[in-house]
Amino acid sequence: MAGLAAAFGSGAMTNSISGFEDAGCIFIIGTNTTACHPLIARRIFRAKEKGAKLIVADPRNIQLTRFADVAVHHRLGSDVALLNGMMHVIIKNGWHDQKYIEERTEDYEALEKVVAAYTPEKAAGITGVPAEDIERMAELYAKNSPAPLLYAMGITQHTTGVDNVKSCCNLAMLCGNVGIASAGVNPLRGQNNVQGACDMGGLPNVMTGYQPVNSPEVIEKFSTAWGRPLSDKPGMTITDMIPAMLDGKLKGLFVIGENPKLSDPDWNHLNHALKKLDFLVVQELFLSETAQVADVVLSAASSAEKDGTFTNTERRCMKINKAIEPIGNTLPDWEIISRLSTAMGYEMKYDHPEEIFNEMTALTPKSYAGMTYDRLGIDGLQWPCPDQNHPGTPYLHKDGFARGKGKFHGIEYKDPAELPDKDYPFFLTTGRMFAHFHTGTMTRVSRHLDVEQTTGYVEINPKDAEVLDICENDILVLSSRRGEMEVPARITRAVPPGTLFLPIHFGENPPNVLTDSTAVDPLAKIPEFKVSAVQVRKLNLEFVENTG
Amino acid sequence: MQAQVEQWLKEGNVDIFIGYKNVDGHVIPHFFTNENIDEVKDLVVGQAHYSLEKIATKVAADHPDMKIGILLARSCNQQALHVLYGWNQLNPNQIQTIEAYEASSDPAFDLEQPEPVSSYKQKMGLEKSMAPKDVEAFDQQQRFSRWMYEFSKCIKCYGCRNICPVCFCKECSLEHKDLVRAGNLPPEIPIFHLVRAVHMAGRCIDCGLCEEACPADIPLRLLYRKVDEIVVDVFDYETGTSPDQSPFSVLGEKVVLDPVPINE
């Protein structure tokens, strides 16, 4: 979200889900929307059927590709080059919104200077996308306003993640697509409350509502409210915590509702780091891979067993309501944290989450201050909602950017940290499949979801399969510079030749045995899950049978 | 309507009544019992329809002796009940109904319908809730490509099956790996949708909930209407008009199923 914040001043999805239906052109890049956000994909289908154009850029053959007016398969990690190529075409043809750029933005020259070099031919050379397609994409996007750009982890999980996002912002501003309905730059959040976790200050450098910890006024306000002195030194991100564990600087870790062992890059590295901890507490619904190595496991209640609020990807804060009593001897997370805090000498006494919500809104003036449980109802409210009469905000930056003027960044293309070579000739990318979610802790125990996919698999193109003499369900050994793993093959044209796709949900075939924890975006610290170089061989089955 | 329900509950004609209530501007299903009898005044009918019959089968599965009242907001609700009686999913002696077809005139509860998807679909000659004869103007090839287009939008949510008031099989053919390959998106087409269409013969009561539940706006109602039309032509059987068995009851399902309602 650092890229969005740098360009616009706010790191959230700019527009609303329902608004996509009325778009003139939808640009999908780095999101397999039908599998990962199916009810957002619905809006894309509807937009298409109302006459919108659809551009899909994805290294894989995703379901939406079938419906695209232009579909391109750019090489993994070449997003900046593709976007710069499009902007080059737009500027060259004068399709950009000069008035908008002058009135609403700054540093346009920085962009113009950089993209001048990215002719479609140059971009084609890097991305593998034909120059005509880049020109066609540029034309469709620029000429069919409003044009929302949608992206997900396919843009952010790169060493150049922040650059990728900034390039998306550049393109949107260039065509005046920010601050109007049915347009904008729209990161689709992968988990139900990522937006909320960030909004609530679940980050090392900010309190609720992105109030920075290194601001004396902010620290003053919160320490008065909480009655404790607070540190103004930004803390460690999760990517910093792993080396700190290995160095013995981080001794204790409290993990709530996450399974970093399966979701973190470089499984072996993290495994080693977790062992070095003096004390690991995991608060979870299931005995996840991470919970298994914990010293204490706190059994939490699920979202059906408690009240509270979630904030979705379009900044809509909505109430969840308790349907049943907590199962077994579990407790809602808020109650566990309150008890723990009280046991450590800081009394937290709340009878209901509503009291916590009201305490939070009082400290979060710009975004949540106008919300109350009564006002949220079932529909919820989209922040910013600064006062009790404010109706909420369907799209951001309407009259001005959160940071004043929208900022263009001149971004040069950089290669991913690792490209295929002689020893590791295949691209490996990772992602989700439609029936499972994240590390699979919630979905693999569900009968109707397990029916769809019981085991892990790796997707490989029929051409590669033929060369390597691989049949469906053959066990393949994938190895990278970090480690190796075995996984059954699925032969499909969903991936182009030379590229493999591994879903992230299956603990027995963890992709992060292969991915690199040191390849992270320098600013956002997001690891490069989407590009690794691997080699593939068929497991010698006879050997297995003889010994088994 | 409210007075009738209140009387039923008080006199013990029904133990539970399944209707609708307005919660924060949303008309959602609601259970009325003697314990919350003061809420009966909030019983409403809105434009939003849920399959209250299917909910009744779940209640009946655990409580075969419970007397259940159901609000019938549309004629298809009665047809759904007939099918469920015929397949032993509900016992007619257990069920009391109130018809309230007219009650939906209160504009406060009118469902704001998503605007119809126009240009492209109309240009291609297919809209929602169409009759089979409307598409007969197109030739086979046009029809086939159109259906393949529609099916390839499928996100395999199984919403058409899950919402269906007359879908209750313990084992669903759609999840049978020999019939439909699992784990792919879109699902294997057209077989996924055709398997379901075939199973709708003699079952579908044309309530339209499947089409409403479809995130991809696939015109499922048209597909099942065609199947129903064939059943009428060949077997002279009009699904749901009486509790009589469908001609397909000899096809095995009935034999496989326990003669009791099924609950997960």
Add this chain to the structure above:
Amino acid sequence: MDYKFVPSVCPYCGTGCGVLFEVIDGKLVGTLPNKTHPVNEGKLCIKGWNMHEFVNSFMRLKQPLVKTFGRFMKTEWDEAIKITADRFKEIIEKHGPDSIGVLVSAKITNEENYLAQKFARAVIGTNNVDHCARL
């Protein structure tokens, strides 16, 4: 008699679809899409439709666990909370508050995230707060 429909929000992806939990006799038996919800308008994906299955899964943890000599032992809440509090206090005393990290979650509620970061900042005394959204 605990029979009700409870409006709520799907806990899977970031779309935030409106659902109705079907509670029959105190048991969660099904999930329905909220027909009039502004986000999903009465539709759900395969995960949303089957949400009740993970809630009811026999795999759910039902008791706090404490590891002693490499094996998990079931314990009561007071015991689990006390052990955790004591160990955290011990680490803070020996190595300072910045030797502890708290990973909050994109899966828990806003209220709980707020409390978790408040716990890290006000109780432990560190800004080492992050979540797995980067991953």
